[in-house]
Amino acid sequence: MGMIRGFMNGALAGAAGTTALNAVTYLDMVMRARPASSTPETTVKKLSERADVPIPGSGEERQNRISGLGPLFGIATGMGVGAILGAIQGAGARPPAAVTILLASAGAMAVSILPMTQLGVTDPRKWQTQDWISDVVPHVAYGAVTAHVLENMREH
Numbered sequence: 001m002g003m004i005r006g007f008m009n010g011a012l013a014g015a016a017g018t019t020a021l022n023a024v025t026y027l028d029m030v031m032r033a034r035p036a037s038s039t040p041e042t043t044v045k046k047l048s049e050r051a052d053v054p055i056p057g058s059g060e061e062r063q064n065r066i067s068g069l070g071p072l073f074g075i076a077t078g079m080g081v082g083a084i085l086g087a088i089q090g091a092g093a094r095p096p097a098a099v100t101i102l103l104a105s106a107g108a109m110a111v112s113i114l115p116m117t118q119l120g121v122t123d124p125r126k127w128q129t130q131d132w133i134s135d136v137v138p139h140v141a142y143g144a145v146t147a148h149v150l151e152n153m154r155e156h
Contacts, residue, residue, distance in 0.1 A: 003090040009153040010086015010146075011079045017104065017146030018078030024138040034134075039121050040070025046119040074112070081107040082146050089154055097147055105143030109135065 029036065044066050048055050055065050085104055095103070113135075116122045127135075 003087045006086040006088070006090015006154075007083045008086070010089070010150060011083040013086060013146045013149035013153060014079040014082020014104075015075070016149045017082060017108075017142040017144075018075055020145040021078065021108070021138040021142035022074075024141040025134075028134060028138070039116055040074060041066050042121045043116050043119060044069045044073065046121060047115070050119065077108060077111045078142060078146075081111060082150070085146065086150055086153075089150060097151060100147035100150065101140070101143040103143075104146040105136075105139045108142050109139045 028034065044055070055062055055069070057065060081104060084107070085100060113122070113124060117124060124132075
């Protein structure tokens with residue numbers, strides 16, 4: 001398949017996986033009547049401060065930009081993890097589906113949780129069981145869809 005094509009296929013698979021992650025997350029919000037997480041927006045604010053790159057605007061205008069950047073970082077994470085997995089497959093690796101699901105799920109979780117932990121936005125050591133379930137289940141959906149799409153793209 002080649003690494004470049006694998007990279008592109010992986011980014012598309014990651015986009016599909018991100019859609020699954022979002023759908024499962026929103027379904028959880030509906031079922032449990034829970035609010036949206038504020039961690040993506042808090043992470044954007046802290047990254048902006050740490051990098052000394054201000055987010056333009058003030059008041060509502062600035063907040064609207066922050067509200068858009070949080071989900072965009074999530075999309076970039078999902079597509080990025082998928083792209084890396086696709087490039088690995090494009091280079092010839094053929095892990096079993098279960099391994100790809102695990103790598104995709106764990107990779108996306110790590111890429112999202114580690115920066116938030118480093119920035120002090122969250123501390124997974126203090127999460128309750130329900131917090132872990134709310135994070136793991138959508139990431140497993142991401143991993144399953146990403147792996148499935150990658151596998152089907154590789155075959156065609």
